[in-house]
Amino acid sequence: MIIVRLARENEVPALAAIGLDAWEKAVSSVADAQAMRRIAELSFLSFLRSNWFSVSVVETGGSVAGWAAREDKDGTISDLWIEPSMQRNGLGSSLLADLEDRILVGGFEAAVIRTHAQNDKAIGFFRKHGYAISSLSTAYAPKLDRDVESVGMTKMLGKPAVHQDQQWF
Template sequence: MLIVRHARQSEIRLLAAIGLRAWEQAIAALADAAKMRRLAEQAFDTFLARHWHTVQLVEEGGRVRGWVAREDLDGTISDLWIEPEAQGRGFGSFLLAHIEKRIVADGFDTASARTHAQNASAIAFFQRSGYRVNWLSTAYSQKLDRDVQFIGLSKPLISDSIDAFPQNKFQEV
């Protein structure tokens, strides 16, 4: 059974390691991850030290498989990282469905996310989940230490679609 729960402050290093491994895979076509690893590791550590309380994670058999965050506790999903060897097994979809429910419960009617424009797997993941591309821009990426094209995606969240989430497949703690 999958469990979705709040992260604990003591899990910051674990979550940073998962995020870093997923980030390395996501930027493989964009940049030399080895050259930027230290900067990226520092960015994950800093983000999680400041925002661990906004993180929800998914566990399978007591093992953390990925995490999602809403840095500003609004309708924007700031991070969604799945352990590379666990990708394609539904963990991201479970987390996304969970965070969408939280977004609606917090009074927001739209969920949004962004990723670099060359992250084809993340864009496809969000599009399969009903998100649509609504902007493209260039911005400075702290993790990459350079300007990168980003793509913004959004999805209207209506109460009828929230009832369709696979609640019986994960347990909220």
């Protein structure tokens, strides 16, 4: 059974490890992930330590398998990470549906996400869920010492699927 819920503070290290594993897989075609691993790990830990209370997690079989966040609490999804060995099992879809509901309940009509332009799996995932590419940009990435293309994807949202008894904190 797939369950989406809010994160717990004691899960921060496990969530950071999931984010790091998924990040490495996603950037391997664009950057030397190994050279950037420690910086990425510290970034995940810092973000999660400060924001764990607003992070959604997805679990299956009693184990956390992924997480997502809206860093600025607006319509922009800043993070969606699924443990690579657990991908393609509906976990990301469940997590995305939860985020979209939260975005709507927060008063925003559209969900937006950015990813690097070579992240074909993420782009395909979001297209499958109704997102369309809405922007293309190139920016210098100092950590990579080169320009990186990224795409913005947007989806106009309908009514939230929130149940009357469901509460978000």
